[in-house]
Amino acid sequence: MRGLEEGLGPRPTATPCGCAKPALETGNLLTEPIGYLESCFSAKNGTPRQPSICRHSRACLRIRKNIFNNPEHSLMGLEQFSHVWILFVFHKNGHLSYKAKVQPPRLNGAKTGVFSTRSPHRPNAIGLTLAKLEKVEGGAIYLSGIDMIDGTPVLDIKPYIADYDSPQHLMKPLGDFNLQNNRLKPRTMSQSDGKTDSCDQRQLSGSDGPQPSRITNEKHRHPEDGAPEENVPKHSSTTKIQQTWTENREIAVDFGLESRSSEGRTVAEQFGPPGQEKTLLEEGIDKRPRSMESALILQESSMKTQHVTPPCPAWVADRASHSEVPAWVKEAPAASLQVRFTPHAEMDLGQLSLGGEPGAGKKSFKYFQSAEEAKCAIQAVLSADPRSVYRRKFCQDRLFYFTVDTAHITCWFGDGFAEVLRIKPASEPIQITDPEESLVSL
Numbered sequence: 101m102r103g104l105e106e107g108l109g110p111r112p113t114a115t116p117c118g119c120a121k122p123a124l125e126t127g128n129l130l131t132e133p134i135g136y137l138e139s140c141f142s143a144k145n146g147t148p149r150q151p152s153i154c155r156h157s158r159a160c161l162r163i164r165k166n167i168f169n170n171p172e173h174s175l176m177g178l179e180q181f182s183h184v185w186i187l188f189v190f191h192k193n194g195h196l197s198y199k200a201k202v203q204p205p206r207l208n209g210a211k212t213g214v215f216s217t218r219s220p221h222r223p224n225a226i227g228l229t230l231a232k233l234e235k236v237e238g239g240a241i242y243l244s245g246i247d248m249i250d251g252t253p254v255l256d257i258k259p260y261i262a263d264y265d266s267p268q269h270l271m272k273p274l275g276d277f278n279l280q281n282n283r284l285k286p287r288t289m290s291q292s293d294g295k296t297d298s299c300d301q302r303q304l305s306g307s308d309g310p311q312p313s314r315i316t317n318e319k320h321r322h323p324e325d326g327a328p329e330e331n332v333p334k335h336s337s338t339t340k341i342q343q344t345w346t347e348n349r350e351i352a353v354d355f356g357l358e359s360r361s362s363e364g365r366t367v368a369e370q371f372g373p374p375g376q377e378k379t380l381l382e383e384g385i386d387k388r389p390r391s392m393e394s395a396l397i398l399q400e401s402s403m404k405t406q407h408v409t410p411p412c413p414a415w416v417a418d419r420a421s422h423s424e425v426p427a428w429v430k431e432a433p434a435a436s437l438q439v440r441f442t443p444h445a446e447m448d449l450g451q452l453s454l455g456g457e458p459g460a461g462k463k464s465f466k467y468f469q470s471a472e473e474a475k476c477a478i479q480a481v482l483s484a485d486p487r488s489v490y491r492r493k494f495c496q497d498r499l500f501y502f503t504v505d506t507a508h509i510t511c512w513f514g515d516g517f518a519e520v521l522r523i524k525p526a527s528e529p530i531q532i533t534d535p536e537e538s539l540v541s542l
């Protein structure tokens with residue numbers, strides 16, 4: 101992507117023997133968008149942070165003719181799938197910048213590694229969205245439940261196949277695994293300070309993180325939209341990834357792990373070779389049959405301390421998808437907001453859906469099918485609190501603007517709620533390109 105920004109194509113890379121490796125071999129891929137998304141969101145401001153937030157958010161993607169002479173051929177059979185993965189470029193990131201740690205909104209200012217988030221600011225500015233496939237028509241697909249803005253360059257479409265794309269085995273923590281000596285450790289105390297480790301400290305970078313404490317059955321949430329961190333602290337705090345060495349290697353193969361190696365060992369082996377499981381069983385630590393999972397916690401810590409499992413769960417099982425996520429993803433402090441509309445806003449919406457003033461003959465919505473749908477979408481966007489952490493903290497008394505479909509919305513945020521004040525045709529107000537410009541003092 102950097103090559104693209106700088107206008108340099110992928111270059112052959114010299115190998116030790118002096119010969120040039122082709123671009124694909126080195127991972128230098130010159131991408132060409134298969135199409136540019138037409139989306140109901142015209143700017144980043146107010147665009148949902150994840151596709152699941154707003155099911156009425158709609159988009160259309162037309163496959164470009166310079167990719168395939170007959171774009172419709174490339175979409176043949178796709179209509180049989182209900183959902184598709186969309187790979188795209190965060191083309192409105194501004195200049196390409198990324199940091200190792202970011203501050204996702206759900207962490208309210210705390211930091212975590214960029215690869216544990218869905219931040220748009222990453223080394224290769226590539227986004228991944230699971231969207232509902234509404235229909236395929238000729239060389240175009242129609243989507244809903246999207247989180248991409250209008251004009252987004254799309255790199256690829258892949259069908260969503262639950263059997264491949266959703267983990268089938270519930271990952272259960274059995275105990276801590278100390279990578280230094282390959283042994284299970286009892287869940288008691290941190291050897292570094294002799295105190296019981298708390299789950300929040302274990303989870304978050306820095307000590308200013310929130311205090312996740314309970315497991316909820318809330319709708320799945322995402323570590324979304326992390327802004328790059330300001331300062332990179334020298335010591336990274338502990339991050340543990342709970343993974344399981346499941347019944348056999350097939351799963352690792354399914355996930356493409358078997359063939360990748362690191363320092364002579366495949367990733368699958370690093371997760372825990374079967375021999376290791378046997379050792380654990382022999383030690384009587386896990387009495388379960390060999391076919392059941394044993395757990396491995398991968399530790400990342402620049403401090404030479406041993407970390408242990410906290411008394412409260414720092415990961416939570418997502419029962420629907422049989423996977424686990426850190427607690428902060430589900431229980432982060434950003435609560436969902438109540439959304440209300442002033443009578444004036446309700447009236448605006450009614451008028452907009454009719455195409456403006458009676459007799460004005462203006463076009464109403466392009467993507468929404470009714471005023472009710474538009475209202476649902478506005479509610480969904482606002483209840484997830486689309487403000488950045490900075491705005492939430494320091495610009496509470498400001499109006500917030502965003503555009504969805506043909507509606508330009510003006511609202512404000514109070515304690516635990518968002519109120520829609522006005523809804524006007526998007527063509528009327530001044531077009532806001534810089535999100536900061538959308539902040540106006542009340």
Ligand SMILES: C[S@@+](CC[C@H](N)C(=O)[O-])C[C@H]1O[C@@H](n2cnc3c(N)ncnc32)[C@H](O)[C@@H]1O
Pocket residue numbers: 144145147148149150151189190191192193218219220226227228229230247248249251252253324325326
């Ligand atoms: C947090 S990202 C998540 C995107 C995707 N679901 C993922 O996980 O990679 C979604 C946010 O990216 C921003 N965004 C969407 N399309 C964009 C684009 N083309 N360029 C830059 N930012 C974009 C919007 O602010 C949106 O709220």
